[in-house]
Amino acid sequence: MLSATAAYTFVVTPQYTSTARLFVSTPQNSDSNDVYQGGLFSAQRVTSYADFVTGRELATSVVKSLDLDLSPSELTAKVSAEVVPDTVNLNISVTDPSAARAQALTQAYAEGLVDLVRELETPPGTRDAPIKVTIVDSASLPTAPSYPKPVRNLALGLVLGVIAGLGLALLRELLDNTVKSPTDVAIATESPLLGTIAFDSGARSKPLISSLDSHAPRIEAFRVLRTNMQFVEVDQQNKVFVVTSAVPAEGKTSTSVNLALTMAQAGNRTLLLEADLRRPKATAMFGMDHAIGVTTVLLGRLTSGDAIQHDEVSGLDVLASGAVPPNPSELLQSNAMKELIAELRSVYDVVIVDAPPLLPVTDAALLAAQSDGALVVVRYGKTTKDQLAQAIKRLDQVDVRPVGVVMNMVPSKRLSGYGYGYGYGYGYSYAPETNE
Structure with a gap:
């Protein structure tokens, strides 16, 4: 708003305004009653004379007297007349890009009005009019533009800009239906907020926490999680958790991978199961091949032991998705898949299942029904409250209660209100948008 006002102020052509003051009177005598009546007569007439100023006849007279290259209607647009309240004074003003021309036009109008009133008010057969108009103050020569006024305009633009900004911010907040706080999460589910991961632009180039220093803020974030x-599920010795989200691009794959890495670094026998058979991306973060994996095992072409790959840096085992099948949902709800999950549970302390989003497809709900629960990832400021509520409802339909929620890509300045650990300065990173 301020920049637009400044641009307009310094681009618009300056305008100058000249003003002349006229006095309307009637012949005076010693009779007080005649004086009073004359004053009333002048007051009644002065309004009519103001109307003459913006009329076509006087404009035509001024055009001819000054030999102007303007039409009467164009000239009328430049002039104004104002009766001073409770007086018989009349102010005539003309605005023009030229100060000298504004003065000349104003003076011509004042003199023209004097002549026009004398002509109209003089009765036939007489030489004197019962009322006259006198120029009290001749047309002034303006020394500064009357428009624009930079200081006033910039101050007004600043004030309006602040008001508009606050109004838009308030309107945006009122219309914002996205998840931005633990309260928003609590509205959709009774499950706790288990972790908050802050936005970190460096996560795009280094998505794995195993490539970071051991005390890096991102690692601390996943340690909290x-x-x-x-x-x-404290009573369960061997656990299987599905990590999913409501919609794509909320960071559920990066959360799955880094949570699994953190589990492995703590000494747990951990497997990352890439169960997103539609858009597998987890194994690519390790530089592994996903061509052999879940689908290969389900079709009986390899055993799970032969298909599992090992990350030497972290000690994490990874079972890739395998070739993308035409019927992912059928494979995921097959008996072979149930047997595979049961087999992996018997071998590992923790199995982290990277599943597709809940709302576009049913895959994640089918997997969650075979696990110990689902961890739902939401993206700060993008996932809507309705999407989260629908995702929780999708889990309820298969009798699965989410074990918790992870809020992802939270601005660092918002972290202070999320509790645990933030008083120690721990930062939280985000899962890159490209990872589903």
């Missing part, structure tokens, strides 16, 4: 996950 790992710690909170230890309190889920």
